[in-house]
Amino acid sequence: MRRVSLPETGTFEAWRNEARDLLGAGVPPEELLWQRGQGEGDLFAEALPPVSGAPVSVPRGFVDLARLVVWHRDPERFARLYALLWALRREKRLLEDRGDPRVEKLTRMAKEVSRDRHKMTAFVRFREIGQAGANRRSFAAWFEPSHYILELTAPFFVKRFGDMDWAIYTPDLSAHFEGGALRLAPGAARPDLPEDAAEDLWRTYFRNIFNPARVKLKAMQAEMPKKYWHNMPETRLIPEMVATAQARAREMAEAAPTLAPKRAGRITSRLREVPDGPNDGAVGDLSDLRRALDGCRRCPLWQDATQPVPGEGPQEAALMIVGEQPGDLEDLEGRPFVGPAGQLFDVIAGRVGLDRREAYVTNAVKHFKFTPRGKRRIHQAPNRGEVQHCRWWLDIERSRVKPKLILAMGATAVESLTGDRRGLMDRRGSIEVAQDGTPVLITLHPSYLLRLPQAERPAAEALYEADLRKATEMLARLD
Amino acid sequence: MTLDQKLAILSDAAKYDASCASSGGQKRDSRDGKGIGSTTGSGICHAYAPDGRCISLLKILMTNFCIYDCAYCVNRVSSNVTRARFTPEEVVTLTLEFYRRNYIEGLFLSSGIIRSPDETMSDMVRIARMLRTEHYFRGYIHLKTIPDAAPELIEEAGLYADRLSINVELPTDRAVKDYAPEKDPAQIRRAMADVRLKREAGKERSFTGKRPPRFAPAGQSTQMIVGADGADDTTILRTSTRLYSGYKLRRVYYSAFSPIPDASAALPLIRPPLMREHRLYQADWLLRFYGFEVDEIASATKGGHLDLEIDPKLAWALSNRHLFPLDVNRAEREMLLRVPGLGTKTVARILTTRRHRTLRYDDLRRMGANLKQAKPFITLLDWRPRALGDAADLRARFAPPPEQLSLF
Numbered sequence: 046m047r048r049v050s051l052p053e054t055g056t057f058e059a060w061r062n063e064a065r066d067l068l069g070a071g072v073p074p075e076e077l078l079w080q081r082g083q084g085e086g087d088l089f090a091e092a093l094p095p096v097s098g099a100p101v102s103v104p105r106g107f108v109d110l111a112r113l114v115v116w117h118r119d120p121e122r123f124a125r126l127y128a129l130l131w132a133l134r135r136e137k138r139l140l141e142d143r144g145d146p147r148v149e150k151l152t153r154m155a156k157e158v159s160r161d162r163h164k165m166t167a168f169v170r171f172r173e174i175g176q177a178g179a180n181r182r183s184f185a186a187w188f189e190p191s192h193y194i195l196e197l198t199a200p201f202f203v204k205r206f207g208d209m210d211w212a213i214y215t216p217d218l219s220a221h222f223e224g225g226a227l228r229l230a231p232g233a234a235r236p237d238l239p240e241d242a243a244e245d246l247w248r249t250y251f252r253n254i255f256n257p258a259r260v261k262l263k264a265m266q267a268e269m270p271k272k273y274w275h276n277m278p279e280t281r282l283i284p285e286m287v288a289t290a291q292a293r294a295r296e297m298a299e300a301a302p303t304l305a306p307k308r309a310g311r312i313t314s315r316l317r318e319v320p321d322g323p324n325d326g327a328v329g330d331l332s333d334l335r336r337a338l339d340g341c342r343r344c345p346l347w348q349d350a351t352q353p354v355p356g357e358g359p360q361e362a363a364l365m366i367v368g369e370q371p372g373d374l375e376d377l378e379g380r381p382f383v384g385p386a387g388q389l390f391d392v393i394a395g396r397v398g399l400d401r402r403e404a405y406v407t408n409a410v411k412h413f414k415f416t417p418r419g420k421r422r423i424h425q426a427p428n429r430g431e432v433q434h435c436r437w438w439l440d441i442e443r444s445r446v447k448p449k450l451i452l453a454m455g456a457t458a459v460e461s462l463t464g465d466r467r468g469l470m471d472r473r474g475s476i477e478v479a480q481d482g483t484p485v486l487i488t489l490h491p492s493y494l495l496r497l498p499q500a501e502r503p504a505a506e507a508l509y510e511a512d513l514r515k516a517t518e519m520l521a522r523l524d
Numbered sequence: 525m526t527l528d529q530k531l532a533i534l535s536d537a538a539k540y541d542a543s544c545a546s547s548g549g550q551k552r553d554s555r556d557g558k559g560i561g562s563t564t565g566s567g568i569c570h571a572y573a574p575d576g577r578c579i580s581l582l583k584i585l586m587t588n589f590c591i592y593d594c595a596y597c598v599n600r601v602s603s604n605v606t607r608a609r610f611t612p613e614e615v616v617t618l619t620l621e622f623y624r625r626n627y628i629e630g631l632f633l634s635s636g637i638i639r640s641p642d643e644t645m646s647d648m649v650r651i652a653r654m655l656r657t658e659h660y661f662r663g664y665i666h667l668k669t670i671p672d673a674a675p676e677l678i679e680e681a682g683l684y685a686d687r688l689s690i691n692v693e694l695p696t697d698r699a700v701k702d703y704a705p706e707k708d709p710a711q712i713r714r715a716m717a718d719v720r721l722k723r724e725a726g727k728e729r730s731f732t733g734k735r736p737p738r739f740a741p742a743g744q745s746t747q748m749i750v751g752a753d754g755a756d757d758t759t760i761l762r763t764s765t766r767l768y769s770g771y772k773l774r775r776v777y778y779s780a781f782s783p784i785p786d787a788s789a790a791l792p793l794i795r796p797p798l799m800r801e802h803r804l805y806q807a808d809w810l811l812r813f814y815g816f817e818v819d820e821i822a823s824a825t826k827g828g829h830l831d832l833e834i835d836p837k838l839a840w841a842l843s844n845r846h847l848f849p850l851d852v853n854r855a856e857r858e859m860l861l862r863v864p865g866l867g868t869k870t871v872a873r874i875l876t877t878r879r880h881r882t883l884r885y886d887d888l889r890r891m892g893a894n895l896k897q898a899k900p901f902i903t904l905l906d907w908r909p910r911a912l913g914d915a916a917d918l919r920a921r922f923a924p925p926p927e928q929l930s931l932f
Contacts, residue, residue, distance in 0.1 A: 142877050143873035143891050149890040149891075168729065174624075184625065201564075207557045207560060208557050209624060241623055243622065245528065245719055249531050253531070254536075254538070254579060254583060255573040255574055256539050256540070256573075258782040259796050260575060260576075261574070265576050267576065279571055300786065303786055309601040312591050312601050337777040348697070352713065352714055374633060374721075377721055378717070379717075416771075417768070420769055420772065422769045442904060
């Protein structure tokens with residue numbers, strides 16, 4: 046038997062170096078006896094001269110596992126790690142087998158260490174120990190972890206409390222952070238730390254953030270096991286808080302409603318004194334449009350949308366551009382054609398000298414219709430009824446702007462303006478008339494171009510560009 | 525009024541907000557020795573109250589004076605609770621002193637509406653600014669946003685805060701109108717849309733490759749009160765789905781309507797529906813991590829309500845038993861995720877391990893599966909369940925025995 050003693054700090058690096066050499070030299074697990082510190086030697090084990098051998102490579106996952114497991118309090122941890130390392134020589138992919146008992150055991154140990162570390166970052170409670178007027182404030186804490194985790198956890202506190210000095214004492218080891226440098230020292234008995242007035246404030250907070258109407262003791266203890274309680278200033282309140290909870294909840298339930306204070310009535314009536322918004326019928330001009338649209342309940346689409354999206358552009362524009370409905374981004378911003386389709390429109394319109402800012406841009410349907418799928422909203426085409434209901438608003442916009450030409454993009458716009466959505470591909474490029482006699486130039490919707498496969502897109506884009514050119518030419522003639 | 529008394533009043537007033545997460549966002553630390561604080565990406569719960577809720581942040585109201593009259597709220601204008609107001613300096617001191625003693629991860633600041641939304645919001649922003657720019661505080665800051673506040677204030681808030689949140693409060697616009705008449709659901713939605721747009725703009729690099737300052741890196745969240753109005757669970761989950769997909773919320777918190785001191789006559793007090801709240805969270809997880817659609821969950825409800833006795837995944841599996849038992853060694857990930865008792869981690873372990881060998885019953889136990897639940901729904905090399913019995917029989921195996929309920 047060969048005895049391997051590991052130091053109490055730097056244990057991981059020491060274990061890794063030893064294991065590397067032993068494995069290289071082909072020393073099997075059963076010939077080794079591992080121990081932390083000098084301890085009592087085993088009667089049959091002896092400290093043999095070091096060995097070394099060829100370098101060995103281990104999977105990355107194993108190193109991460111070992112980094113945690115070495116701090117476990119189980120005396121067999123080093124041996125178990127070495128045994129797994131030994132097995133990994135033959136079974137390279139053993140770590141991926143989450144059903145293997147050896148892997149499972151070590152994974153569980155790593156998890157226990159990791160949880161203990163996490164609880165330490167949560168439950169350490171500092172008390173101020175420094176003198177007033179000192180350059181850096183200083184704090185100290187006493188903590189009793191389940192495993193040897195102080196060295197593993199100290200970097201967390203270093204990163205967090207950069208501008209103060211602190212010390213954490215545990216039975217096994219203590220950590221001191223002074224002037225920006227960390228130092229580890231042997232363990233100590235519980236130090237006598239001075240009272241800290243902040244603890245009273247903290248207890249006040251703990252008592253008052255608790256809702257007595259919902260007592261869930263099991264949930265509390267699962268996450269804050271009792272073994273940590275005696276080093277936390279707030280936990281001494283728990284028995285009394287639990288004991289009085291029921292009575293406090295009952296009191297709230299049984300208390301008769303009180304009369305509101307006098308100022309309440311004054312404030313409330315002032316706040317609620319807003320004039321009723323205009324209803325559907327009374328839209329003075331386009332500036333009222335958004336407010337009027339906000340109240341639209343003609344179809345249920347308003348329920349899921351963020352907001353209605355009214356048209357945008359000069360009130361006396363010669364050209365009116367009508368699309369289908371707002372998309373995801375239009376719905377969020379409350380403005381038409383700001384999404385990908387709008388950007389494509391701008392690019393192609395730019396080629397034929399059509400400036401969107403000179404046109405009145407709007408949609409046949411003013412609310413975004415979609416179905417949620419996972420984290421996204423998938424566009425859905427509005428149905429006939431929704432298009433019909435929303436024509437009310439398009440008619441208002443049309444009667445205010447009085448455009449000389451309307452560019453109807455896509456089947457929905459065409460349906461809203463001409464009453465018929467069929468045969469779009471045959472009708473595109475032609476001029477029809479809206480119910481009020483305004484000429485309507487029919488074309489594709491830019492989002493249709495975006496959905497096409499790459500190969501088909503250039504041809505369709507050329508058609509679209511031709512239609513936009515036709516619109517600019519017609520406008521030039523109308524002037 | 526002493527600081528201790530103010531703290532008592534203003535933490536008591538803040539406790540009905542369920543959110544306390546300190547996770548997500550960018551990593552920061554104070555190793556440079558200038559100021560204190562760090563965020564690691566995953567939050568830390570520094571204590572737990574006997575209500576089972578985690579205490580991660582100093583969750584307080586700046587003031588509980590409020591001009592709104594929301595029936596469910598302890599701070600509504602018509603309530604007779606004692607009122608108090610912190611000065612910004614007091615909030616800053618409390619946050620820093622608690623933080624130095626490792627009591628908290630940071631600050632969650634909310635407020636009643638005083639005078640006007642803009643004035644309230646600008647006071648809150650001032651506190652966050654003092655913490656970040658005067659004290660170099662690198663801990664977590666969560667600000668509750670006032671929906672009607674000016675866009676510049678929200679903009680500045682997002683630069684200091686890790687997370688912003690706006691509560692939708694109730695699942696339907698109708699209920700908001702009835703119980704929170706001063707709030708405007710459309711305005712709340714617009715504010716959430718605005719936060720999403722600002723966050724996305726904060727992620728894009730400009731043409732010089734420079735990143736604009738990050739806006740609310742830990743995202744936005746919201747809260748819905750459950751059980752105050754008559755909305756059923758399907759309605760609530762549909763609202764959540766809409767919020768997740770539309771505004772990219774990190775979390776929707778469900779808060780069981782709970783008795784408050786000096787309650788309004790408009791809303792009779794009930795025993796808080798804690799089990800319902802729990803089932804909603806489970807369903808919410810199924811929507812976000814298990815690939816369930818809200819309609820699938822709805823199909824396994826009774827009259828729109830989730831089964832209180834068994835969890836929603838089990839309820840779904842029981843009403844879709846023709847899909848089971850499932851061969852764990854061959855089934856696709858999407859289906860494995862639908863087996864009751866198998867979580868996302870277990871499923872990931874199954875997938876890696878079965879690349880190398882065929883799985884047995886004991887393997888699944890070691891991988892952390894809840895076999896008591898999963899057993900009837902799976903087959904393995906050495907395991908085959910008896911035929912799935914009729915609905916009532918199988919459900920009875922999982923549902924707890926009936927018991928007498930008591931009020932409080």
